[in-house]
Amino acid sequence: MYDYHLHSDYSMGCKYSMEDMAIMAIENNLKSICFTDHIELEATENKIDILFHPQDYFKKVKKIKYKYINEIEVLSGVEIGLQPHLGKRYSKLIKENPFDFVLASVHSINSKDIFRNEYLDNKALLDRIIEYYEEIYLSINTFNDYDILAHIDLIDRYFYAHENLPRIEDYKWIIEKIFLKVIEEGKGIELNTSGLRYGLKYFHPKIELLNLYKKLGGEIITIGSDAYNPIHVGYMYKEAEKLLKELGFKYIFIYRDRRKYPIDII
Helix, strand or coil, X not given: CEEEEECCCCCCCCCCCHHHHHHHHHHCCCCEEEEEEEEEEEECCCCEEECCCHHHHHHHHHHHHHHCCCCCEEEEEEEEECCHHHHHHHHHHHHCCCCCEEEEECCEECCXXXXXXXXXXXXXXXXXXXXXXXXXXXXXXHCCCCCEECCCCHHHHHCCCHHHCCCHHHCHHHHHHHHHHHXXXXXXXXXXXXXXXXXXXXXECCHHHHHHHHHCCCCCEEEECCECCHHHCCCCHHXXXXXXXXXXXXXXXXXXXXXXXXXXXX
16 A cells, blocks of 8 residues: 655644654555655745745655665655746756655645635636636646646535535536646646545545546556545555546556656556
């Protein structure tokens, strides 16, 4: 089992150490984990850079990596919060630091966090959803030094009435554009199991989007729990892998030193 989306106390909102997470991963018989703590440049309307000190981060990962080297593989990654105008800044950040793995996400639009009421209110749901996916598309057209696009339908979890979400057919066109761009550039998407923890009835992305990705020729996919608490390390991994197999995916992928490696889904 391979959990490629984990947070530690290097991320805002997480109070647990890397060692806490690694110990739980060992107890859950995971083979490999990758820490993907947050870096959000120009976050919020105040345009604050939320980031950790890479030198400290890599030092801590290295310490955990070698302490538990005979029990689990521990890798260093990052989850970056994309905005279309930040491509050059993120490119510089990634080039200057030896991450094993780079997750790309969109958490804000025009510096407004998508999980806050002031972003979601006073606009039709479909308009908000299309705006969100257009932001993803614009971002990956200005920046491509990432490996995996994380929890692509993240925005679903922030609407109050999930049953009233617009039909996928109404915004499928923009997701197709995203997937085609991802596939063309040799990138992939993530199956993020946290959706179930946020009141949804599905992982991120939902099955319809996984099927669309597969239909368009997408093969590269990772599995991540998005855990902020040790009890969620490896969350629903076997169920996620089973779903991918049922949908026709042959591999899950892991990354080391920014190189991807396929692992057979048995």
